[in-house]
Every structure is written in C-alpha cells, then in structure tokens.
Amino acid sequence: MPRITLIEGVTMALAHELEKDDRVVVLGEDVGVNGGVFRATAGLQQRFGAERVMDTPLAESMIAGMSVGMAAQGMRPVPEIQFMGFIYPAVDQMISHAGRLRHRTRGRLQCPMVLRAPYGGGIHAPEHHSESTEAMFAHMPGVRVVIPSSPTRAYGLLLASIRCPDPVVFLEPKRIYRLAKQEVEDNGEALPLDVCYILREGTDATIVTWGAMTHETMKAANELDQKGISCEVIDLATISPIDFDTILESVEKTGRLIIVHEAPNNCGVGAEVAATVAEKGIYDLKAPIRRVTGYDTVMPLFRLEMEYLPSVRRIADAVVETLED
Amino acid sequence: MKKTVAEYRIEHLQVLDPQGELVSDLPDFARDPEQLLSMYRLMTLTRTFDTKAINLQRTGKLGTYASSLGHEAAHVGIGSAMRDEDIFAPMYREYGAQLWRGVKMSEVLLYWGGDERGNDFSGPRHDFPWCVPxxxxxxxxxxxxxxxxxxxxxxxxxxxxxxxxxxEGAFYEALNLAGAQRLPMMFVVVNNKWAISVPLHLQTAAETLAQKGIAAGIRCVQVDGNDVLAVRAASEEALARARAGEGATLMEAVTYRLSDHTTADDATRYRPKEEVEEAWEFEPLLRIRKYLQSQGMWDEQREEDLLRECANKVDAAVEEYLNTARMPVSAMFDHMYDEMPESLQEQREIAIRYEGSGGGH
Structure with a gap:
C-alpha cells in the first residue's frame, strides 16, 4: 500500500475517477501541463489528455459557470480554483446556479460538480493566498462543503464528492498538504459525506474542528491527556450539512464543547455548531461553549500569520477554562 | 444586400528595433538626453533589484516574489509618461513604474516580505496598492x-x-465603462505571452490583445513592449488624449516574461528553453543601451559605474528592509475600521496575551 500525503490523496482520487468515469473532466488554471501550482493534478493531463484535464483561460467565474453548464448536461466536472482567495468571482455561479439548479427545475436538471480549492494560512504565501472562508459556502443552500484533514480522507471524501449528485465545494487545507503520510490503498472506496469523524475518544470535553486545525487540536488534546484531561476530538469533515448527531452524542457524554477553527470568529461555522448544540443539547452542557478561532481581522500578511492562527496553547487553555467553569 | 458597417485596424508602434536602430520619428521627450538616461538608469536599477529580490527569496529572507525581468521597458515607459497627480492601479510586478513614481525598493521588499507596511508606500499617496486578485x-x-x-x-x-x-470579466467590465463614460484613463495589457503555465493561444483566439478594446469603443494601440521609447511615446499620447477629454486608450505592450511567474513557479516544467533563449535577444535593456551608445551618451565606464551605483542602492534598500522589525501582534487589529468595535478590542487582548505562542504547528 502506498504511503501518501494529503495532496497525493487528491491526485489519486482524481486519477481514479478519470479512469473509471468518462464523464469526469478536470479543469482550471495551470492544472494541465503544469500539473497545478501545488501539483494536485501532476501527470493527469499526460495520462488522460488535454480534453479530460483542461487548462482554461484565466477566469474563475468562467471556470465555475462552465462547470455548471457541463454538469447540467450530464458531465462530472471537477474544476480547480487555484487559491481560495481567487474563488470570489465563482461565488455568483455557486450561489445563484449550482446550489439552486435542482430545486428550481424541480429535479429536472442537477449539478454534480466539485469545485476544489486550496485554502488556509501558514505557508508564508502572498496576500489573498491564506484566507479561510468556508462559512461563505456553508451559507449557500444546496451546496455541500467538504474539508479533508488527512490523506485517507482526502482520497475517500474526494471520491465521494465526485460521485455525489449535488454540487460540492471541496476545500483542501494546504498547510497540511505534505505534513503527514498515511497508507492509502487506491481501491476506489469512498468515505461517507455528511458525517463527522471522531479522531480521538474522550470523556471530559468535546473539541470540534476541521481541516489543518485538527493537527493543533490533536496536539492540545494529547498534551491535556498528560494532565489527566480526556478530550474527544471530532473532525467535522462535511462543513455543510453538519452531522449534529455525532456532536450531540459526544456533548451528552462530556458536557463540554470547544470549537476550533482558523476562519474568523464572526459568523464562522463554529457559530452554527454552537447554536445547534445550544438548541438541542443545552441541558447536557456543564459549562458555556467556547470558540477558539481566527480573529475578525483581515488575514495578516505572513509576518503575523502564525499569530492569527489558533495555537496549541490557546486551544489547551480554552479546554482548561471550560473545565474550570 | 450585405455591406460593411464597421472596420477596424490595430497599429503597432516601435521606435527602436532590437538592434537599437531608430525606426520611427524620435518622440519629443527622447530629444532630452537627461530623460533618456533617467529611463535607462531606472530600468537597470529595476533589474538589479529584481535579481537581488530573487536571491533574498532563495535564501529565506523574502516570501514569494513576482519578478519583473523582461518587463523593464513596459513598466518604466508607463511610469515615466505619467504625472504625479495621475493615479496608478498596478497589478503586482510593475516595480519600474512604481520606483519612477517614488515607491521605495525597501517598501516593495516589505510587501513581499509579508508586511502590510509595504502597501503604505511613499510613492504618490493616492496610488493603489499592489493587486493580486x-x-x-x-x-x-x-x-x-x-x-x-x-x-x-x-x-x-x-x-x-x-x-x-x-x-477575466472585470477587465471587460472596466473597458466597457471606460468607453461608455469616456473616462480619462489608460489600460495597459503587458502581454508577456504566459499566464503562469498557460500560453497566450489557450487564453484567446484574438490576433492581438489591443483589439479587446474595440468592442468597448475605445482607442486601441499595440506597442513593442521591449522598446521603452515606444511604450512612453504611446502612453504619453494616450494620457494627453485622456486629459483632453478624448476618452480612454487600451495599449497592448508586447514583451516576454523572461523569469518564472513567481519564485514559487518553475517554468522549465512547461516552457521550452529555446523560446526563452530567443526572447533574450529582444530584451529591453539591450536596445536602449545600444541606442545611447550610438548617440555617444553611453560607454563601458558609465555602464560599470551605473551597475555599481545600482548595487549599492539595492544593498541599502535590503538593509533597510531586513532591519525593519516585525509589527507587534496588535497591528493586526489596527486600521480594521475607523473606530475599533468592542468585540475586536476583546480579541486584540487575547492576541496580545498569546503573542508568540506559536500558532500553526
């Protein structure tokens, strides 16, 4: 079984679906000959040809809009937006069309596309290359938002997203593209969407997180373990729609909830998790819910970006404070 | 019956050919030796700066950097045609134009070094900052x-x-507005043939990029973007027309990206070596230097002196950049709003409390 990185999990899933399903077309800026600026599509054009792995003109609205058109006519486009910071011209197509097509045609047309984009901070990138704006897509009815946090889930969740008959925004945490390797078999087995993944079982507090922050959160949980504090860590994985059953079950057990995300606090996906746990599980809570998030500032350029990202210490302190409440 | 209702043509301007020979009338500004020498000096400084910036990135002292190698004529030509009171809205590699307008090299380095203060530059204070989207x-x-x-x-x-x-749609929207409203402005398309790895023929089927303005009803010209005299002459004409109320111009400056897209890119993956080698024969410094030599305004000694002077200026800028300490964590919260909301003040206190706690890994 090959030991691969998260980004290689993406490549492996794309190759698998290109091989298996003629309807799948990968498209975007620099995805062809260059193999993507992060190498996510490396070798795919050589293997499948320029019509299946297509370099497009530089226009994100066009990339999303043509994908809606292709998807509505029975193809399975997997467009790439080079960085999340350039995804905003595509937002119009996603909110006005991709998420609505099935509903407004009463199921006559559907939009099975996967809009992929690397996102998040921590790689010393230039301006507009480090933001986390997943909440914007989570706010779009009809659009799924999926974020893998490991090579295994990158492979399995991307397969599931491509096979999903609904539009998916698949956001790849680029800070951990090459952070860790896992053995992943290219067996074409998808992982389920719309469910959380429990990364670590625990009894004292539940920490909900996703993407690159799973790493800091797991570190904090391991440190707390040394002090006799047992944390359950849940990877949201599908940011929208959220699997609240798993979260509520965990909170019922631990009575405490901490949410960790890199995106700004205000109207972040953490707010949705907190609100629903307050609505449906408030009597299980022994202490107020805490959020450890990016700040409500513009994502700073890289000299300060590590100060912006939630640190292991901030996460661990929040857990301890919650237990002291 | 069919008849032709409209016809268009695109003119191409070259003043100096690649050998530095005059092939058009000498523009007025080019009759002033000081102007010519200032332009050549700044083109050389820009290139010296560029080489140094790439080295800084390679040695971990700068973030990703977008090189301007090969674009010196286009950028200096634009900058030198503008007046201080004009407004510049660059993309992200027009250092030649910006340095002409008074932006400091240390400020360019700060920006690519991950510090917002680079955008607070000392060039015309009304100019727009670098624009990545x-x-x-x-x-x-x-x-x-x-x-x-x-x-x-x-x-x-x-x-x-x-x-x-x-x-991009935004380009056409702006062209259209400029035409409909007869706006006093100039669009410059610096056509360097490559958008990262995507060659021009995958970008468009149009013969020229200048003609993209035709449908917007604005004046369109193409210039040799490696010829600083042509770029400046065409820019001056466009801006004179704009000031006279005659509307906008789209100028395509045809050049070549001699570098990688940025330091994060490796163009050898997708671009034939021969193409780059050939493009070096047309590079912009060569022809203006040859012209200056032919006019008795330049020689080897002056070239040597200039290179030393440029190296010293760049070294001083690098030192200033490297000696600029990181802003405190509280700077993240400054300038977010005219007045800081209470919720942000609370977050600011948290950020200060956790300053240096590592973040990330």
Missing part, C-alpha cells in the same frame, strides 16, 4: 477616472494587467 484593479482605475471626470480634474488613471488577466 487578477483584473480587479481595472475597475478601481475606472472608478478613479470617474472620480477625476466628475470633479473636473485634469488627471488620468492608469492600470496594468497581463495577458492572462484579459480573460
């Missing part, structure tokens, strides 16, 4: 030109975009 700056330039027009000011806006950027 492709083509969005074209609309800002159109808006700036609209402001000038509404206030009856004799000022122009100038924006620069690459060949790849001409595929």
């Amino acid at each position: 492709i083509a969005t700056q074209c609309l800002h330039a159109a808006g700036a030109a609209m402001a000038c027009k509404l206030r009856g000011e004799k000022r122009c806006a100038v924006t620069v975009i690459g060949d790849g950027g001409t595929s």
Whole structure:
C-alpha cells in the first residue's frame, strides 16, 4: 500500500475517477501541463489528455459557470480554483446556479460538480493566498462543503464528492498538504459525506474542528491527556450539512464543547455548531461553549500569520477554562 | 444586400528595433538626453533589484516574489509618461513604474516580505496598492477616472494587467465603462505571452490583445513592449488624449516574461528553453543601451559605474528592509475600521496575551 500525503490523496482520487468515469473532466488554471501550482493534478493531463484535464483561460467565474453548464448536461466536472482567495468571482455561479439548479427545475436538471480549492494560512504565501472562508459556502443552500484533514480522507471524501449528485465545494487545507503520510490503498472506496469523524475518544470535553486545525487540536488534546484531561476530538469533515448527531452524542457524554477553527470568529461555522448544540443539547452542557478561532481581522500578511492562527496553547487553555467553569 | 458597417485596424508602434536602430520619428521627450538616461538608469536599477529580490527569496529572507525581468521597458515607459497627480492601479510586478513614481525598493521588499507596511508606500499617496486578485484593479482605475471626470480634474488613471488577466470579466467590465463614460484613463495589457503555465493561444483566439478594446469603443494601440521609447511615446499620447477629454486608450505592450511567474513557479516544467533563449535577444535593456551608445551618451565606464551605483542602492534598500522589525501582534487589529468595535478590542487582548505562542504547528 502506498504511503501518501494529503495532496497525493487528491491526485489519486482524481486519477481514479478519470479512469473509471468518462464523464469526469478536470479543469482550471495551470492544472494541465503544469500539473497545478501545488501539483494536485501532476501527470493527469499526460495520462488522460488535454480534453479530460483542461487548462482554461484565466477566469474563475468562467471556470465555475462552465462547470455548471457541463454538469447540467450530464458531465462530472471537477474544476480547480487555484487559491481560495481567487474563488470570489465563482461565488455568483455557486450561489445563484449550482446550489439552486435542482430545486428550481424541480429535479429536472442537477449539478454534480466539485469545485476544489486550496485554502488556509501558514505557508508564508502572498496576500489573498491564506484566507479561510468556508462559512461563505456553508451559507449557500444546496451546496455541500467538504474539508479533508488527512490523506485517507482526502482520497475517500474526494471520491465521494465526485460521485455525489449535488454540487460540492471541496476545500483542501494546504498547510497540511505534505505534513503527514498515511497508507492509502487506491481501491476506489469512498468515505461517507455528511458525517463527522471522531479522531480521538474522550470523556471530559468535546473539541470540534476541521481541516489543518485538527493537527493543533490533536496536539492540545494529547498534551491535556498528560494532565489527566480526556478530550474527544471530532473532525467535522462535511462543513455543510453538519452531522449534529455525532456532536450531540459526544456533548451528552462530556458536557463540554470547544470549537476550533482558523476562519474568523464572526459568523464562522463554529457559530452554527454552537447554536445547534445550544438548541438541542443545552441541558447536557456543564459549562458555556467556547470558540477558539481566527480573529475578525483581515488575514495578516505572513509576518503575523502564525499569530492569527489558533495555537496549541490557546486551544489547551480554552479546554482548561471550560473545565474550570 | 450585405455591406460593411464597421472596420477596424490595430497599429503597432516601435521606435527602436532590437538592434537599437531608430525606426520611427524620435518622440519629443527622447530629444532630452537627461530623460533618456533617467529611463535607462531606472530600468537597470529595476533589474538589479529584481535579481537581488530573487536571491533574498532563495535564501529565506523574502516570501514569494513576482519578478519583473523582461518587463523593464513596459513598466518604466508607463511610469515615466505619467504625472504625479495621475493615479496608478498596478497589478503586482510593475516595480519600474512604481520606483519612477517614488515607491521605495525597501517598501516593495516589505510587501513581499509579508508586511502590510509595504502597501503604505511613499510613492504618490493616492496610488493603489499592489493587486493580486487578477483584473480587479481595472475597475478601481475606472472608478478613479470617474472620480477625476466628475470633479473636473485634469488627471488620468492608469492600470496594468497581463495577458492572462484579459480573460477575466472585470477587465471587460472596466473597458466597457471606460468607453461608455469616456473616462480619462489608460489600460495597459503587458502581454508577456504566459499566464503562469498557460500560453497566450489557450487564453484567446484574438490576433492581438489591443483589439479587446474595440468592442468597448475605445482607442486601441499595440506597442513593442521591449522598446521603452515606444511604450512612453504611446502612453504619453494616450494620457494627453485622456486629459483632453478624448476618452480612454487600451495599449497592448508586447514583451516576454523572461523569469518564472513567481519564485514559487518553475517554468522549465512547461516552457521550452529555446523560446526563452530567443526572447533574450529582444530584451529591453539591450536596445536602449545600444541606442545611447550610438548617440555617444553611453560607454563601458558609465555602464560599470551605473551597475555599481545600482548595487549599492539595492544593498541599502535590503538593509533597510531586513532591519525593519516585525509589527507587534496588535497591528493586526489596527486600521480594521475607523473606530475599533468592542468585540475586536476583546480579541486584540487575547492576541496580545498569546503573542508568540506559536500558532500553526
């Protein structure tokens, strides 16, 4: 079984679906000959040809809009937006069309596309290359938002997203593209969407997180373990729609909830998790819910970006404070 | 019956050919030796700076950097045609134009070194900062030109975009507005043939990028973008027309990206070596230097002195950049709003409490 990185999990899933399903077309800026600026599509054009792995003109609205058109006519486009910071011209197509097509045609047309984009901070990138704006897509009815946090889930969740008959925004945490390797078999087995993944079982507090922050959160949980504090860590994985059953079950057990995300606090996906746990599980809570998030500032350029990202210490302190409440 | 209702043509301007021979009338500004020498000196400084910036990135002292190698004539030509009161809305590699306008090299380094203070530059304070989201700056330039027009000011806006950027909607929207409103502005398409790895023929089926302005009803010209005299002459004409109320111009400057897209890119993956080697024969410094030599205005000694002077200036800028300490964590919260909301003040305190706790890994 090959030991691969998260980004290689993406490549492996794309190759698998290109091989298996003629309807799948990968498209975007620099995805062809260059193999993507992060190498996510490396070798795919050589293997499948320029019509299946297509370099497009530089226009994100066009990339999303043509994908809606292709998807509505029975193809399975997997467009790439080079960085999340350039995804905003595509937002119009996603909110006005991709998420609505099935509903407004009463199921006559559907939009099975996967809009992929690397996102998040921590790689010393230039301006507009480090933001986390997943909440914007989570706010779009009809659009799924999926974020893998490991090579295994990158492979399995991307397969599931491509096979999903609904539009998916698949956001790849680029800070951990090459952070860790896992053995992943290219067996074409998808992982389920719309469910959380429990990364670590625990009894004292539940920490909900996703993407690159799973790493800091797991570190904090391991440190707390040394002090006799047992944390359950849940990877949201599908940011929208959220699997609240798993979260509520965990909170019922631990009575405490901490949410960790890199995106700004205000109207972040953490707010949705907190609100629903307050609505449906408030009597299980022994202490107020805490959020450890990016700040409500513009994502700073890289000299300060590590100060912006939630640190292991901030996460661990929040857990301890919650237990002291 | 069928008849032709409209016909168009695109003119190409070259003043100096690649050998430095004069092939058009000498523009007025080029009769002043001081002007010619200033332009050549700044082109050389820009290139010296560029080489140093790439080295800084390679040695971990700078973030990702977008090189301007090969674009010196286009950028200095634009900058030298503008007046201080004009408004510049660049993309992200127009250092030649910006240095001409008074931006400091240390400020360019700060920006690519991950520090917002680079955007607070000392060039014209009304100029726009670098603009990474492709083509969005074209609309800002159109808006700036609209402001000038509404206030009856004799000022122009100038924006620069690459060949790849001409595929974006924002580019066409700005062109259209400039035409419909006769805006006092100039669009410059610096066509360097490559949008990262995507060659021009995958970007468009049009013969020229200059003609992209035809449908917007604005004046369109193409210039040899490796010829600083042609770029400046065409820019001066465009800006004079704009100031006279004759509307906008789209100028395509045809050049070549001699570098990788940025230091994060490796062009050998997708671009034939021979193409780059050939492009070096047309590079912009060569022909203006040859012209200056032929006019008795330049020689080897002066070249040697200039290179030393440029190296010293760049070294001083690098030192200033490297000696600029990181802003405190509280700077993240400054300038977010005119007045800081209470919720942000609370977050600011948290950030200060956790300063240096590592973040990330």
